[in-house]
Amino acid sequence: MFITGASSGIGRAVAVAHAREGHNVVIGTFEGDPHSPDETVAAVEAAGGHPLLVQADVRSTDQLAAACREAVDRFGGLDGVVANAAWLHLAPLAALSDELWGRVLDVDLTGVMRTVRAAIPHLGTGGAVVCVSSIAGGSVGWAGHTPYTAAKAGVVGFVRSASLELAPRGIRINAVLPGVVESPQSLDPVHSGGPSGLERASHRIPLGRVGDPSDIADVAVFLLGHGARYITGQAVVVDGGLTVAWPT
DSSP: OEESSTTSHHHHHHHHHHHHTTOEEEEEEOTTOSSOHHHHHHHHHHTTOEEEEEEOOTTOHHHHHHHHHHHHHHHSOOOEEEEOOOOOOOBOGGGOOHHHHHHHHHHHTHHHHHHHHHHGGGOOTTOEEEEEOOHHHHTBOOTTBHHHHHHHHHHHHHHHHHHHHHGGGTOEEEEEEEOSBOSTTTTOTTTSOHHHHHHHHHTTSTTSSOBOHHHHHHHHHHHHSGGGTTOOSOEEEESTTGGGSOOO
């Protein structure tokens, strides 16, 4: 199982969840990641898994292709991919530069395409892909984050179209749309809600709490597994009921 953006947050949780299921885990990281992939490696090993750490900067087609080849050389094949890597930056529309718009979409949307494209030659019948989108863009808007929400909405469209191309080969692809999840990204008080924002959000979520990365990881494991063998091209919302709750 190859996971991009696996050094922290949802990516790390997905890696650990797969290790508990007995899968070999390929941990994608990139030079300059502020979070240590070594912590993910240790967590996967503690869960009984066999990790392989690879450089997988989703801005680089060549690096992703090399990462997939390395995974196949190490484990003999590739049966699943989680395109998770993303970057968030507060950018009000009036002050949004072309450069920043391009940087966010290059990672959060084009990076998803590059990841899936690199993996396709190595996936056979029964292979599966999960792309991590978000309720921000996938279901609702988010002021000050138009590049991020545009990219995440694009991920859903990408998954729907890619599913039609991959289905004849017996490969499934789905999107998971996390809601408010406690992670290094959401805990950033500058570019996201920070601790106080998460606390406020928890009172609006019908299930009474913000999400944990493991809540998303468990859904990803399901979508990649045999139990989801007849599910493809779907966008699965995992948000504790937030987007169906009428504001009070």
